[in-house]
Amino acid sequence: MILDKSWWKYLLGLWMLLVILGAFLYAPPAKGLGETARIIFFHVPTAWLASLAFLISAVGSLQYLRTQEKKYDIWAYSAAQIGLIFAILATVTGSIWAKKIWQSFWNWDPRETSIFILLLIYAAYFALRSAIDIEEQKAKLSAVYSIIAFVTVPFFIFIIPRVYESLHPDPLINPEGEIKMDTRMLQVFINSLLSFTLLFFWMLRLKIETMKIYLKLDQSVSK
Amino acid sequence: MTDIYVVLIICVLIWGGIFFYLLHLDRLLKKVKQKIDFSEDLSSKKR
Numbered sequence: 001m002i003l004d005k006s007w008w009k010y011l012l013g014l015w016m017l018l019v020i021l022g023a024f025l026y027a028p029p030a031k032g033l034g035e036t037a038r039i040i041f042f043h044v045p046t047a048w049l050a051s052l053a054f055l056i057s058a059v060g061s062l063q064y065l066r067t068q069e070k071k072y073d074i075w076a077y078s079a080a081q082i083g084l085i086f087a088i089l090a091t092v093t094g095s096i097w098a099k100k101i102w103q104s105f106w107n108w109d110p111r112e113t114s115i116f117i118l119l120l121i122y123a124a125y126f127a128l129r130s131a132i133d134i135e136e137q138k139a140k141l142s143a144v145y146s147i148i149a150f151v152t153v154p155f156f157i158f159i160i161p162r163v164y165e166s167l168h169p170d171p172l173i174n175p176e177g178e179i180k181m182d183t184r185m186l187q188v189f190i191n192s193l194l195s196f197t198l199l200f201f202w203m204l205r206l207k208i209e210t211m212k213i214y215l216k217l218d219q220s221v222s223k
Numbered sequence: 224m225t226d227i228y229v230v231l232i233i234c235v236l237i238w239g240g241i242f243f244y245l246l247h248l249d250r251l252l253k254k255v256k257q258k259i260d261f262s263e264d265l266s267s268k269k270r
Contacts, residue, residue, distance in 0.1 A: 024228075
């Protein structure tokens with residue numbers, strides 16, 4: 001399997017380095033937002049990966065409920081954990097940008113409020129898991145919770161910010177359906193999205209492997 | 224040195240840190256996995 005090889009990890013290292021250099025040296029500053037717009041190359045991929053991770057967590061949970069196989073619970077848990085990290089990163093990068101543009105780290109803008117609620121929802125997922133000791137019950141309940149939590153994701157990420165007036169710059173998926181971005185910016189942006197996605201799958205794989213080893217060792221100790 | 228180069232250097236350093244940490248973790252997991260597989264083989268042979 002290609003993921004077992006090492007070469008793609010070094011390629012990712014180089015790719016991400018080129019994305020960082022491109023973000024600061026190749027892409028021009030955006031009209032109206034100036035140099036601060038460069039945060040788009042890091043903020044949007046983290047938000048995208050948070051959504052993707054929560055989707056994977058929900059699919060894993062659904063599969064667990066169908067099959068009762070432990071591996072799907074590991075998938076769901078690992079994806080939710082990495083998704084929460086990326087959601088925090090999206091919040092932090094957005095907040096840094098807000099400080100520069102809106103003169104305040106936090107303004108309770110609809111986007112900020114919705115990601116805050118989303119963070120709380122997924123933080124509760126981990127609270128739920130840590131509150132239950134029986135493994136099967138923990139996996140079953142958290143699977144149900146993860147599916148319900150994911151139902152709110154499109155609502156908080158795509159619907160609320162569009163229903164209420166927001167100061168947030170026009171997202172790429174806008175009502176006009178057109179990408180308002182300079183060609184060089186778009187090139188860096190697409191590369192950023194793809195390299196971040198590859199990084200996410202690497203992190204997910206490492207997390208799943210760690211969990212599998214942990215379970216194996218736990219089982220051998222309890223024998 | 225302008226601010227943008229400072230931010231660029233910080234980003235490169237953060238990425239370097241994350242990348243080498245993940246690489247280290249990857250190698251570590253491979254080693255642990257091999258050790259577990261080896262000890263499992265050994266115990267199954269003993270039986």
